[in-house]
Amino acid sequence: MKVKDICEKLDLSVVAGETALENEISTVYVGDLLSWVMAHAKASSIWITIQSHVNIVAVASLLNLSCIIVAEGAKVDEETVEKANNEEIPILTTNKDAYCLIKELIHLGIE
Amino acid sequence: MKLNFEVDGDDFLLAGEASSQVKKVLKQLGVASDIIRRIAIAMYEAEINMVLHANGGMVDVDISPEKIYIVFQDTGPGIEDIELAMQEGYSTASDKIRELGFGAGMGLPNMKRYSDDLKITSELGKGTKVEIIVYLNREGD
Known part of the structure; x- marks a missing residue:
């Protein structure tokens, strides 16, 4: 599955990184503590967070994450x-919370 | 190959530039992605620490066929108790910094976990020097 597929299926807004919507997705990581994400998120993951400041891009880029979903309407x-x-690095936004997103991602077959 | 970076201490949100540059160089050199990942994590944490706690500093990177040796030198306040600072969860970061997702007390533990060798020397009021080695071949693991 690709980032563009989940954008469509989860009704996410693309606010940045439109050139990388073909990125493949492996799994999902949720977290707001950057060092924790650094240590544990795997390459090609979707990263769900409510952090929206510029340093999330450094984290995603260093780890080769597939995209960042900024949840619960946090302003980017x-x-x-x-x-x-x-x-x-694609940044996708939504008003949904992490739990809702995960339910939908599991439904799409992402483990 | 030697690379040098000056880490700007004014805007911690922009930290990660040096790590990002080194990652790109290692990728061009054909270093294995899991090793690049370890270097990127250890470097990012050291870079963030330098910005959060020491108002920036200098990063010297020395890449040889066997290993990458990175030295972070700052002129910040120094670390009073390095053993305590190494403990997971220990942080002196302000609430404002924590709200942004930093200051989890994972910086030094991550550096140790993802490097092959970590050496920290610090003098109160003078600054801190962090040396990281990651071996670029499996024998060094």
């Missing part, structure tokens, strides 16, 4: 969008 800073576009 402009500099985050700019950096994500440069680094080609």
Whole structure:
């Protein structure tokens, strides 16, 4: 499954990284503590978080994550969008919370 | 190959630039992705620490066929008790920093976990030097 597929199926808004929507997805990681994410998220994961500042792009880029879903309507800073576009990291936003997103992702067959 | 970076201490949200550059170089050199991942994690944590606690500093990277040797040197406040700072969950970060997802007390533990060798020397009021070695071949693991 690709990032563009989950955008469509979960009704997510793409706010950055449109050039990388073909990224393949392996699994999902949820977390808001950056060091924790650094230590545990696997490459090609979807990362669900409520952090929206520019440093999330560095984390996603260093770990080769497939995309970031900023949940619960958290507003994404402009500099985050700019950096994500440069680094080609898709940022997707939604009003749904992490639990809802995970239920839907499991339903789509992502383990 | 030697690389040098000056880490800007003014905007901690932009930290990670040096790590990102080194990652790109290692990828071009054809280093295995799991080793790049370990280096990226250890470097990112050291870089973030430098910005959060020491107002930036200098990073020197030395890449040889056997290993990558990275030195982070700052002129910050120093670490009073390195053993305590190494404990998972221990952090002196402010509430403001924690709200942004930093300050989980995982920085030094992550550096230790993902490097092959970690050496920290610190003097109060003078600064801290963090040296990280990651071997680039399996024998070093």
